[in-house]
Amino acid sequence: MTAAADPVSGVKICGLTEPAGFDACVEHGADWVGFVFFQRSPRFVTPAQAGLLSARTKGGPGRVGLFVQPDEQAIADTLRHVALDVLQVYGVDDQQAHAIAQRFGLPVWLSRPVATRADLPVTTLAQRVLVEPRPPASATRPGGNAQQLDWALLAGWQPDFRWMLAGGLTPQNVATAIGQTGAPAVDTSSGVESAPGIKDGSAIAAFIRNARAALRG
Numbered sequence: 655m656t657a658a659a660d661p662v663s664g665v666k667i668c669g670l671t672e673p674a675g676f677d678a679c680v681e682h683g684a685d686w687v688g689f690v691f692f693q694r695s696p697r698f699v700t701p702a703q704a705g706l707l708s709a710r711t712k713g714g715p716g717r718v719g720l721f722v723q724p725d726e727q728a729i730a731d732t733l734r735h736v737a738l739d740v741l742q743v744y745g746v747d748d749q750q751a752h753a754i755a756q757r758f759g760l761p762v763w764l765s766r767p768v769a770t771r772a773d774l775p776v777t778t779l780a781q782r783v784l785v786e787p788r789p790p791a792s793a794t795r796p797g798g799n800a801q802q803l804d805w806a807l808l809a810g811w812q813p814d815f816r817w818m819l820a821g822g823l824t825p826q827n828v829a830t831a832i833g834q835t836g837a838p839a840v841d842t843s844s845g846v847e848s849a850p851g852i853k854d855g856s857a858i859a860a861f862i863r864n865a866r867a868a869l870r871g
């Protein structure tokens with residue numbers, strides 16, 4: 655993915671597991687689709703499954719791979735099956751995110767769990783920061799929990815790096831979320847599903863339509 659193909663602003667649909675969901679993202683013009691390589695997720699796909707989904711079309715959305723506390727070998731093994739454009743990482747720090755980007759020559763998006771305003775980063779070495787709600791201690795995964803961030807925490811926050819808002823976004827609330835936070839890019843998973851891991855094509859269409867209208871503002 656070139657810098658031009660990794661735009662500042664856009665819409666990501668995460669957690670694709672099946673052809674119909676992937677095809678809906680292509681049809682409705684998602685900027686990115688996400689594949690979750692975390693085994694304890696209902697959206698887990700193997701690298702080979704992600705490769706098959708990705709091969710359904712040439713071009714289209716940027717392919718984002720999600721990794722939780724990854725070691726480099728796991729990423730390298732995944733890249734043998736599916737050409738990813740972006741690596742989205744959880745449970746690593748800024749320096750580790752930078753090292754991963756250097757090692758693989760790919761943009762790295764770093765998830766930052768936010769519970770209070772003090773959690774908002776002021777700098778980053780990552781190519782983009784994913785601002786997500788801090789999951790409860792009882793959560794079994796660090797993202798994809800349909801949990802909404804307190805958008806008021808972001809009031810007046812204007813970082814000089816790329817960022818994306820995630821967490822509990824739906825076709826119904828995404829425009830308000832963008833209006834209240836000024837987010838230049840948005841990400842959803844649970845909010846466009848009919849069941850965990852199964853995407854709803856009409857919800858994907860509505861999410862992208864509503865998000866784009868708000869991003870154009």
Ligand SMILES: O=C(O)c1ccccc1NCC(=O)[C@H](O)[C@H](O)COP(=O)(O)O
Nearest residue numbers: 668695797798800820821822842843844
């Ligand atoms: O979706 C998962 O199961 C998952 C597992 C491990 C790490 C991240 C995961 N998902 C992240 C996302 O789908 C999004 O980046 C984001 O958290 C939005 O999720 P949602 O609140 O479900 O819209």
